[in-house]
Ligand code: HEM
């Protein structure tokens with residue numbers, strides 16, 4: 223069975239801090255939304271191949287609304303900018319999920335660590351844990367206090383929440399915070415990569431940490447792109463594909479006519495048979511099986527996992 | 536009215552705010568038989584008049600330049616398809632048929648059905664069609680080349696797609712003669728209610744009934760693309776109603792387009808013996824030749840969009856809710872984009888042509904179309920050393936498509952090669 227996918231309608235859009243808006247979504251046809259548990263996230267399908275993941279931060283018992291917090295990411299590829307600048311109440315938007323890779327496990331006590339917008343999945347966790355009577359504390363860091371979202375929601379928990387904006391308090395004191403951990407405490411962390419790395423360090427070998435990272439989605443050119451060799455079997459040419467170059471560009475530069483169209487791995491026009499070598503697939507067309515087989519590739523975006531590819535060109 | 540371009544500072548319906556640049560006004564009727572029969576000089580005048588022009592005959596905007604056409608096709612948020620990609624504005628007029636779930640839809644509705652269709656027409660699936668398509672092309676072309684002279688349109692372009700594509704879909708044998716007339720309805724239906732429209736619609740109820748019947752699950756053969764679409768209804772990703780509508784999309788978009796494309800490619804190559812010689816010499820060029828022919832003589836000439844808000848295009852301020860006619864065929868000959876645009880060059884780098892559209896609505900069947908073009912031209916390239924026209928091709932006017940009803944050619948058989 224395919225995971226849920228449905229059209230939602232934006233009911234509300236509220237600015238909740240500098241750079242963060244909260245969205246309230248309902249099912250477009252008014253029916254109850256798929257159920258979820260704390261830690262879950264959904265995909266917003268924004269069009270143009272843009273899919274962004276956002277944690278649900280509302281109340282799982284409320285099947286009429288999903289709440290999410292969206293940070294404007296200056297370096298983002300446009301997903302968050304679109305949500306901030308264009309998406310408006312009444313707009314319809316495609317939603318996939320929810321799914322959960324950050325399940326709340328049972329424990330007698332919890333420590334939560336949030337960095338910036340990473341607070342969102344923790345909010346429903348905290349609500350549930352608090353209602354269940356477990357012991358818990360939250361350490362919440364951010365750039366500046368005005369940039370930190372949902373402080374009003376957290377207000378009612380009093381001093382179980384430590385709000386630590388970096389401009390006043392410096393880096394989070396993870397070591398000190400974790401001193402409260404007992405043998406059966408679970409630590410839940412969500413935030414930027416350096417924070418999560420520091421948290422992993424601080425927890426050491428103890429299996430008490432649960433984190434969520436949103437892996438940055440595919441990018442066509444990235445810093446790790448290395449050089450590799452491409453042999454064109456039919457033309458008998460050997461070419462070197464440089465870091466900033468695509469196989470397609472390189473083949474064309476060598477004067478071999480090849481068809482291409484979208485040049486972003488979405489149309490299939492440049493598909494080329496691979497005779498040897500392992501492609502690093504970056505297209506949005508091939509199935510998992512085809513990727514694993516590796517006998518064909520979209521040369522406008524895909525690269526090489528080894529040092530050499532032989533293509534049927 | 537003069538037939539030349541005039542310039543006005545504020546044409547059209549109430550344009551909010553000042554018009555930043557003077558907008559050229561043209562009184563051409565781009566759906567008149569005379570325009571359709573000889574579009575290129577008129578395209579040129581429109582393209583050179585400005586990035587965006589006002590067509591007073593219909594009270595619509597238009598662009599014939601590559602840059603603006605690509606911008607409008609790409610920016611689906613400002614340039615919507617849901618109000619119809621023809622002249623009719625679905626918010627004001629009742630469409631002649633239930634709107635397409637793909638072509639005449641915007642995200643988010645478009646996104647999910649498009650994903651299903653992309654999976655149905657996956658590269659693997661299309662690759663799987665090659666053997667059968669190539670076998671039919673070899674046998675059909677082989678017979679025609681033996682004849683020495685034939686009509687590239689009637690004997691080949693109209694025959695080949697109608698033989699392979701309905702089989703690939705799994706359509707019933709009976710009633711396939713309705714397919715071309717249905718395509719004629721669909722593509723004339725994007726224009727105004729002119730004579731072409733009325734002629735195409737003459738037998739509409741009967742043809743539509745056959746089409747609707749053919750989209751039903753029980754009427755589609757196992758193993759075909761039609762059943763592939765229906766299989767998605769079982770997973771819950773689309774409803775049964777949507778499945779039937781998506782089969783209809785393939786019936787309306789997948790036949791006439793390729794008939795026109797193959798006919799245009801053959802007519803163009805027959806008229807350019809030097810180019811054909813290169814393809815004959817190296818049949819691997821066949822697929823590039825087909826692509827170049829789509830740029831050169833674009834089968835789909837035009838599509839409309841409707842603005843969702845006030846928007847600047849090429850410095851022209853267009854108000855919300857207005858129709859704009861995008862000349863794909865003219866963008867494909869814009870000298871700002873192409874070197875020697877009016878020359879057929881089979882080794883040209885054709886990337887960036889908009890013959891298959893671009894952006895989220897870019898033709899979802901383009902790999903099927905390329906496969907058809909490739910196998911036909913390859914089969915011919917192996918057998919025919921020379922093509923030459925024996926009479927001028929006869930234009931077949933259509934409100935959207937450009938092509939011919941007849942293109943008689945003579946072929947010179949190649950000496951047998953060791954293939
Ligand atoms: C050479 C032949 C063809 C040409 C020139 C062509 C051209 C186009 C163009 C220009 C569009 C874009 C429409 C827009 O932007 O509003 C389009 C869309 C489409 N084409 Fe094709 N097409 C061809 C063959 C086919 C075939 C063989 C199929 C089916 C197998 C097909 C199915 C479709 C569909 C379903 C759409 C709508 C896609 C969407 O809106 O997302 N086409 N085609």
Ligand code: FES
Nearest residue numbers: 483485490492522
């Ligand atoms: S050119 Fe479109 S997938 Fe490579």
